[in-house]
Amino acid sequence: MEIKAIKENYLKQKESVINSKEVNELRINFLGKKGIVNELMSKLKTLSSEEKIEFAKEVNLIKQFISEDIEQLMSDIKKRELNERLAKEAIDLTLPGRDYKSKNKHPLNLVIDEISEICIGMGYKVEEGPEVELDQFNFEMLNLPKDHPARDMQDTFYIDGRTLLRTHTSPVQARVMLKSEGKPIKIICPGKVYRRDDDPTHSHQFMQIEGLVIDENVTLADLKGTLAYIIRSLFGEKREIRFRNSYFPFTEPSVEVDVxxxxxxxxGCSLCKQTGWIEVLGAGMVHPNVLTMAGYDTNKYQGFAFGMGVDRIAMLKYGIDDIRHLYSNDLRFLNQFGGNK
Ligand SMILES: [Zn+2]
Incomplete structure (x- = not known):
């Protein structure tokens, strides 16, 4: 009788089970060490040996029934739970997608791409370096030792005594020179640079692209020819260039280049301040100190370097009157830049 009651009890409890956690509770309740079925076994000792055999058989039967039934129940519930989860996580393929508009390139990237293409055509490789730079590469290896007065022209943001936000892309040149172990180089280095500036023509963050050539028999004439080619590719075949002497610590002689x-x-117009010339970049022959520090034999190798502000070129090319437009992420401004030229 008791065994029949257990079965009824089980079937009744089973009806209210709705998830796998509850199936486990049901299993422990009936089949666990201290569960209802095991409790029956304690009765054995009160029975005669014949009754014992019969009783044990029945206990085993109910045990088997409950354990098989629970297994089935568990499998059904798990299947149902999985289906419910899949239904909940299903992707509605009929929902219209979000509209990601592919827009124009940023004017600074347009200029970098254009200059890079011109230089790659002349055999230059593009090199990049870190924006958080060591004083050693940003200044010292470029002939700007500690306390050099020319450092004032490039005040920047310091992270600690020896780490700073680079003030020009020239540290990439220093890094490549060291890596090249005294061998010829022909690279351009585009990238973001930082200075303590903020007005309509200067931003605390701006972009430069620099070029460096080191080889035997490199002269100022090579520099002039290279720059004339780049400038004419950028601003038109009819452009003339003019060198004015200048000073940079890392080049000697140094020149400012006008177009x-x-x-x-x-x-004569307002753009060229009635002079007919516009200043576009700085350049020069690599200072022997810079070559020596990077391990080059100055009796054998010479080099030239040039650097231009990408922002300034973009402002000139596209007639942009305030450098801050380039960094304000205003779509009304950015959407005006169409194709590649
Ligand atoms: Zn003009």
Whole structure:
């Protein structure tokens, strides 16, 4: 009788089970060490040996029934739970997708791409380096030792005594020179640089692209030819360039390079401040100190380097009057830049 009651009890409890956790509780309740079925076994000792055999048989039967039934129940419930989860996580393929518009390139990237293409065409390799840079590469290896007064022109943001946000892309040149172990180099280095500046023509963050060539028999004439080619590719075949002498600690001699005004064809306008010329970049022959520090034999090798502000070139090319437009992420501004030129 008791065994029949257990079965009824089990079937009744089973009805209210709704998830796998409850199936486990049901299993422990009936089949666990201290469960209802095991409790029956304690009765054995009160029975005669014949009754014992019969009783044990029945206990085994009910045990088997419950354990098989629970297994089935568990499998059914797990299947149902999985289906429910899949239904909940299903992707509605009929939902319209989000509209990601592929827009124009940023004007700074347009300029970098264009200059890179021109230089790659002349055999230059593109190199990049870290924006958080060591004083050693940003200044010292470029002939700007500690306390050099020319460091004032490039005040920057310091992370600690020896780490700073790079003030130009020249540290990439220093790194490549060291890596090249005294062998020829022909690279351009585009990238973001930082200075303590903030006005309509200067931003605390801006972009440069620099070029460096080191080889035997490299002269100022090579530099002039290279720059004339780059400038004419950027601003038109009719452009003339002009060198004015200048000073940079890492080049000797150093020059500022002007381009004949493309706005007025050198007649004089507000863009060229009535001079007919526009300053576009700085350049020079690599200072022997820089070559020596990077392990080059200055009796054998010479080099030239040039660097231009990508922002300035973009402002000139596209007639942008405030450098801050380039960094304000205003789509009304950015959407004006269409194709590649
Ligand atoms: Zn002009």
């Amino acid at each position: 004949s005004c493309f706005n007025c064809d050198s007649k």
